[in-house]
Amino acid sequence: MFSIKQLVFKDILTVNNLEIESGKIYCLFGESGSGKSTLLKMFNSMLTPDQGTITYKDQSIANLDPVQLRREVVMLGQDPVVFEGTVRDNLLIGLQFADEADVEDQVLIDLLNDLHLTKDLDDEADKLSGGEQQRLAFGRVLLMNAEVYLLDEPTSALDEETETAIMDLFTKKIRDEGKMAIMVTHSKEVAEKYSDEIIYMNDIVTKEGDFS
Numbered sequence: 712m713f714s715i716k717q718l719v720f721k722d723i724l725t726v727n728n729l730e731i732e733s734g735k736i737y738c739l740f741g742e743s744g745s746g747k748s749t750l751l752k753m754f755n756s757m758l759t760p761d762q763g764t765i766t767y768k769d770q771s772i773a774n775l776d777p778v779q780l781r782r783e784v785v786m787l788g789q790d791p792v793v794f795e796g797t798v799r800d801n802l803l804i805g806l807q808f809a810d811e812a813d814v815e816d817q818v819l820i821d822l823l824n825d826l827h828l829t830k831d832l833d834d835e836a837d838k839l840s841g842g843e844q845q846r847l848a849f850g851r852v853l854l855m856n857a858e859v860y861l862l863d864e865p866t867s868a869l870d871e872e873t874e875t876a877i878m879d880l881f882t883k884k885i886r887d888e889g890k891m892a893i894m895v896t897h898s899k900e901v902a903e904k905y906s907d908e909i910i911y912m913n914d915i916v917t918k919e920g921d922f923s
């Protein structure tokens with residue numbers, strides 16, 4: 712699905728070779744500052760390497776329209792993005808970005824229940840707590856029906872019980888629909904429980920310029 716060859720980004724990241732297969736859930740694991748978020752952003756062109764190539768479905772990412780790419784390869788960033796407006800507005804805006812039709816309120820209500828988010832669709836989104844906003848952003852991304860989900864610490868603001876519920880829901884959806892995800896997490900437990908493959912940053916990052 713993705714292939715990275717001899718990638719260099721500033722003095723932050725040097726990756727000789729990385730292959731990511733479709734239909735799997737990957738976790739990126741490594742110490743703080745090891746470049747996990749930076750690498751994640753390369754997969755949908757939010758950052759562009761200084762050297763090297765990244766291919767997606769055998770095409771160089773550099774040649775793909777970034778807007779089109781981001782409809783297929785969706786990012787849920789470390790800090791949840793909350794738009795002005797209601798909970799409903801915040802869920803539907805992802806569909807608008809993906810150029811997909813709106814869905815019925817009942818679909819959104821079911822999604823809020825799945826996310827353990829006991830809020831009304833008409834509630835103002837900026838009044839939600841940090842953990843609630845994280846789940847709202849997760850819901851927006853889940854609705855988008857992407858091919859690939861890039862998640863950066865998606866449950867960092869959640870208690871353990873809610874984290875388990877959200878991760879169970881998310882990974883079931885990925886597996887049922889044959890999609891894939893690359894997820895940054897600090898939690899070894901989350902990585903081991905939910906991923907098919909753990910990518911250890913220490914294993915893939917080489918010394919600058921050393922591609923031997």
Ligand SMILES: Nc1ncnc2c1ncn2[C@@H]1O[C@H](COP(=O)(O)OP(=O)(O)OP(=O)(O)O)[C@@H](O)[C@H]1O
Binds near residue numbers: 721723741744746750
């Ligand atoms: N745009 C940028 N310009 C310069 N340096 C940056 C930029 N983005 C990140 N860095 C630096 O690159 C390094 C890797 O950052 P990154 O956020 O990718 O690490 P991380 O492994 O995700 O860390 P954490 O687990 O703490 O979130 C850090 O030293 C950071 O300060």
